Amino acid sequence: MTGSDNGAVAIGIDFGTLSGRAVVASVADGRELASAEHVYRHGAIEETLPTSGAKLPRSWALQSPADWRDVLRIAVPKALEAAGVTADRVVGIATDFTACTVLPALADGTPLCELDDLAERPHAWPKLWKHHAAQGQADRINALAAERGEEWLPRYGGKISSEWQFAKGLQLLEEDPEVYGRAERWIEAADWIVWQLCGVETRNNCTAGYKGILQDGKYPSSEFLAALNPEFADFVEKIDFPIAALGDRAGGLTAQAAEWIGLNEGTAVAVGNVDAHVTAASAKAVGPGQIVAIMGTSTCHVVNGENLTEAKGMCGVVRDGIVPGLWGYEAGQSGVGDIFAWWVKNGVPGEYTAEAEKRGISIHQYLTELAENQNVGEHGLVALDWHSGNRSVLVDHDLHGVILGLSLQTKPEEIYRALVEATAFGTRKIVETLVGSGVPIEEFVAAGGLLKNKWLMQTYSDVLRMPITVLTSAQGPALGSAIHAAVAAGVYPDIKAAAEAMGKVERNAYVPDPARADAYDELYAVYDELHDHFGRGGSKALHKLHNIAIEASK
Template identity: 35%
Template sequence: MKTYVIGIDFGTDSARGILYHLTSLRVEKQVLAEFPRWKKGLYCKPENNQYRQHPLDYIEALAEIFNGLLSDLSKEERLQIKAIGTNTTGSTPVAVDAEVQPLALLEEFKDNPNAMFVLWKDHTALKESDEINQILKTYSPDYSLYSGGIYSSEWYWSKITHIIREDEAVLNASYSWLEQSDWVPNYLCGNTAIDLVKRNRCAAGHKAMWNEAHEGLPSPAFLLELEPKFERYQLPFYQETFTSDAVFGTIDPSIAEKYGLSKDLKITVGAIDAHHGAVGAGISPNILVKVMGTSTCDMLIALKNMEEIIVDGICGQVDGSIIPDYIGYEAGQSAYGDVFQWFKQLQMKTMIDILGDTLNKEDMERWDERFFTILTEQASKLNPQADDLVFTDYFNGRRTPDANLALKSAADGFSLSTEPGHIFKALVEATAFGSRSIIERFQAFNVNIAGVIAIGGIAEKSPYAVQVLADILQREINVLKSDQVCALGSVVFASTAIGAFESIATAQQKICPRIARIYKPNLKNKEVYETLYTRYLELAAV
């Protein structure tokens, strides 16, 4: 008899679900569901760094995924789906009422962006993160010790503080706050009791300064010093956290009945998407997994019984945040694929403004499909030179090393001979220089990196970008044979939770995809990239 599990990965633009057959060890079906409100740009103000997502986008995406994955299954086969694992973006918190319902699902808040999920890339809380960092400098214990020593505007407490200051109605109506990675499994279980929410250690540790070393979350006294309005809540929000191999609960009976699923179907504890991606990529000690999407997330693991290494300026190190019984290290860049999309939109805007009425759908699709192909062809013909155009990659601020989301990108080396291919080449190199600075930060604290695995949209779709990365890092880059690695990570946890495998490591050996391609560094570019990287660091220091 066939046995299945489902893995669901909530990204920035869409959710992706896979139906995994545990007997044959293969993906039987996958479904992509876009977020319609997000696609229209609703509730977002890019000029203010405001990015919000409506919970209905997530609910509708789940329905589309279930309908798509289950459409070809018999009644008996649907009952053989034993578990669902999920992951989401983060830090993406939302205000909820006493029944764990996002406020935006209530009639009076349905169009209020402050009542929606505050997406990971939302930087409206710069002021609040500055205040948190000021308090942290003099506070004992040092809650930022395991969060890289700097708290970011992208993270949980910064965003919550900003919203409760800005919107009295949301403050008064909210009972608590949940990460998206906690809300999704809670929704699937139909739980309406806040005390029964199993908060995932991944988001709690990396985004909310939770750590066993200082007995959980920052103290009520710390939060009240930051903002007295926190007295509105029962603090701390939670104390216990769970790793993704734990079972969150069983599926909501109404969802089970609607789709013909077993009422015993297990829902596992969630996590941040990139962390499940690292597991799905087969992460092991000293192997850096780099998720190359709209932003990047770089992850390492180390055994707990090794001498503790505290790395300054990263996005945290947390026991069990990636794999139980290992310390999970996270770093990353706040803009990666977003940098290339910015350049694309910049070039498209004037053309559309001039020719908009005369451009048909086919013209726009051809432009969209060919844009990066043409730029890549142009950039590939340019041999790197010491006086080339250089950018910094801080288009959305700097996440690592040493978070500073107020930073702007800078460039040096423009001339009247600069063409689009030169700019694209420099942008690709800038993202690779940012990656190198992250690796050098780990190395500065004696964290060994023996290999690099690249996953995500850029790794899959842009051989040019990956080759430039290999040349600048002077390391081999392994790209995997799968476009659903994050969802596969959720499958690893879901299958282990139901006892299909004896351990996470065994599940990884069976489920994780093979290497599709190895990019080897081009030694002839080594010297010139050393010069360009030095210029990048000088420009970053300005």
């Protein structure tokens, strides 16, 4: 995407699971002048450690800080060159990150994995958001918090996730206490990258609240942490730092960072943010009752409310967590696009792939064409979308996927359709839980890579019985970051004003079909039954299988 503009621009950088993307956008109207992507050399580190080749345990997922720096050095200059924009026209830069992606570092910001004596220690590396090996620690945190009646626990729907800072930090302590002791900082990548850009250490309100259990200005007490493990009592010292509001200016580009990316020293750098939450701005969904689903490898759901209520199984509710002045609610599904990719990689016959190649289309498109020709329920299947565990509303990453109703006549496209439907059912469960807890939802807004599949989006509309508004930018998080950069630079007084001017949406792009919606109600009832049976104690089979697999892999 290229273009030119004589006015001021802002740069947004979105650090994802496998790559980073930079967008150059006009601050006047959000028009995207150019974008560029850099694919991480190390990708998501899930099997072996890059330094030693040592096998990583089950459910681990790491990243490399070198890949993040390469996004600054490579993607941003490419985007600027494609846009034909000079440094003098750039008023600000902002970043967003997956979360909780967290790393141990020295007091000067040096990642521990970049120290020669720790490079071969897995716990010295950043833990990616989908690192789920701390479920045992999360279970203990939740049990103790419930037993002690910790006031913060209901703000997280009654359970904190294994993905978050405290569970991952406790795992670090208990599995590699030396690395834990060397870690002077336990910092979200969202804050670390801002530190690299402007030389100023900050903590953003979003990750601190949703991933760091910061509520009403307080973290969990040292007494609580010591009850988990006496050596964990000092953990808050590694994360505690003054909190900066979203849209604020963190500082100006350092000379080194300006040289990396080809901008002027002192250019405004915004406070860090999370990829999902920043997308609310690009989707013009910064008011109450507008839920945004950022649909990609996983899905994150964020919505603002005017009042505080405690919704069971949510990832959290944080004051000013999405925009200042409102309560921001977050929920999510740990696997969505990842589930479809798993099936394509492991379950689709070679002749299907050959036919797709012959026709010059992707295997996903070919399976979609076959699947959408069926009537709702014709395949006789219902699946549970837990291949990466359940983030909301069960908050249990030891749960795994289920497909019910298989027969010798079941076709690959039917399983593909059932998996798509399962993710839509999971979203409906989240929406119903929020509404049932007193969080009004008046508009469903979709963003992310899965918007390319129109049948999938129509399926979501039918399952939800709601019209769907779509973000028309292909780079929603990066555009959202550019919007925040414009605010940090002083172009707009606040996020709401910037979002109204720079956001890009198509209202009611998909409208539910009443007949299909009725049919999906029947399938959803079966999903709901399975959801509670396997997820709420009716059967412990999935947990037993998980434990057997863990022991067998040792």
